[in-house]
Structure formats: C-alpha cells, structure tokens
Amino acid sequence: MPERFGMSRPYIDALIKAQALPVILPLALSTDILRQLYERLDGLFMAGGGDVSPACYHRPVDEHTAGIDHLRDETELTLLRWALEDGKPILGVCRGSQTLNVAAGGTLIQDVTEYVPNAIRHQYYPDKPRNYVAHDIKTVTGTQLADVLGSAGRVNSFHHQAVDQVAPGFVVSAYAPDGVIEAIEYNGAQFAVAVQWHPESLVDTDPTMLNLFKRFVAVSAA
Numbered sequence: 252m253p254e255r256f257g258m259s260r261p262y263i264d265a266l267i268k269a270q271a272l273p274v275i276l277p278l279a280l281s282t283d284i285l286r287q288l289y290e291r292l293d294g295l296f297m298a299g300g301g302d303v304s305p306a307c308y309h310r311p312v313d314e315h316t317a318g319i320d321h322l323r324d325e326t327e328l329t330l331l332r333w334a335l336e337d338g339k340p341i342l343g344v345c346r347g348s349q350t351l352n353v354a355a356g357g358t359l360i361q362d363v364t365e366y367v368p369n370a371i372r373h374q375y376y377p378d379k380p381r382n383y384v385a386h387d388i389k390t391v392t393g394t395q396l397a398d399v400l401g402s403a404g405r406v407n408s409f410h411h412q413a414v415d416q417v418a419p420g421f422v423v424s425a426y427a428p429d430g431v432i433e434a435i436e437y438n439g440a441q442f443a444v445a446v447q448w449h450p451e452s453l454v455d456t457d458p459t460m461l462n463l464f465k466r467f468v469a470v471s472a473a
Contacts, residue, residue, distance in 0.1 A: 259298065259299075263275075265454045269464035271468045273296075274288075286333070294340035294467060295331065295341045296347070297346070298345075302318050303349050305359070334443075335355060335441075335443065342464070342467040344449055344450065345410055352417065352418050355421055357421065357435075358414075358416040359412050360412055360431075361412055363410075363411055367431055374408070382456060385406065389402065390402055390404070391422070391424050395442065396425055397424065400425075407449050413431050422436060432447070
C-alpha cells in the first residue's frame with residue numbers, strides 16, 4: 252500500500268459552510284514548493300491529529316506521548332511560522348492549538364490526566380461521538396474568541412495534551428473548569444486563534460461554532 256495523505260471530512264465541511272474554498276496541502280513537499288502554495292492562501296487552518304514531538308519544544312518524550320509524525324510536525328511548524336511572520340490569519344483546532352503554541356515558542360503538557368491535579372476528563376475518544384458535549388469553557392473578556400463565542404460555551408473534548416507555557420505574544424482566551432487552557436490567541440491585530448475542542452463537529456448544533464469559522468474566513472478574505 253503506497254503512503255497516503257488525508258484530512259477528516261468534517262473540517263472541510265465546516266470551512267465550506269463558512270464560505271471558504273479549502274485547499275489541502277500535502278506533506279513531503281520541498282520548501283520551495285510549499286512556499287509557493289502557501290503564498291496563494293488567504294488564511295491557514297490547522298487541524299487535529301496526533302501528538303507534536305516534544306523535541307519541537309525541547310522536552311524529552313513522555314511515555315504518554317503517541318502518534319508522532321515528524322514530517323507533519325516539520326511541515327505545519329514551517330507554515331505556521333511563515334503565517335505568524337506575515338500576519339496571515341490562522342485558525343487552529345485541537346492539535347492545531349498545540350502546534351501554534353509550539354511554533355510561536357510555547358510548550359505542552361504531555362498528558363493532562365497525569366500532570367494536571369484534579370483534572371476533569373478531556374479525552375472522550377472513542378467512547379463518545381464527535382458532537383458529544385463534554386464540559387463548559389469560559390472565555391477571557393476582551394479576546395477575539397470572546398467576541399465570537401460570548402462569555403462561555405459548551406464543547407466536545409478529544410485530547411490528552413494541552414498548552415502549558417503560553418508562547419510569547421499570545422494570551423489565553425478560554426479555560427476549562429479545571430484550569431486547563433482551552434484556547435489561545437495572538438495578543439495583537441493578527442487573527443491567530445486556536446481552540447482545544449473540535450468546533451467542526453458542532454457547527455450543526457451550535458451556531459457560535461460556525462461563527463468561529465465564519466470569522467476566520469471573513470478576516471482571511473479581507
């Protein structure tokens with residue numbers, strides 16, 4: 252079986268519902284070709300997936316870390332650093348939140364259950380459907396995320412890692428009830444917002460989740 256690159260359909264469907272024209276970038280491209288494709292994008296969406304290699308944030312690999320894809324790490328970190336440098340709009344989901352934080356110089360908690368005292372359950376895969384609403388989040392007043400979602404929300408949860416040290420230039424824009432960081436964003440004019448939950452699976456039941464994609468598309472098209 253030859254190697255394959257793929258993307259879960261709900262991400263694409265959510266972007267299309269928000270009036271985007273999604274383009275999936277393959278891995279294993281040369282830097283020159285990747286840059287040429289990147290230059291044609293109005294915004295950069297970063298999807299969920301396996302764990303980011305701790306080597307990317309200068310930490311040893313923990314026994315709980317799994318699903319590392321070095322080629323994906325290299326490609327996504329490169330794209331994100333270009334987008335941060337250029338001020339291109341960014342929206343990240345789950346792994347996308349973690350990758351954005353690492354790209355900008357932050358670190359990750361390699362397992363929430365193991366290292367966060369009194370943590371609530373955050374990993375519901377594969378026990379629950381993707382649209383299962385697991386817990387509340389509270390947004391931080393004055394953030395771009397709060398402007399889209401309001402002061403609070405109910406979200407699904409399919410992760411075991413999370414943002415630890417927030418990258419320079421970024422702020423926390425939402426927390427879970429146990430204090431785990433649920434969203435970060437750039438502390439400036441650029442739209443660079445990333446959430447730990449999976450809004451693409453909630454767009455049919457929660458209009459604010461679709462509004463997050465719509466905001467990303469609107470600022471990308473501006």
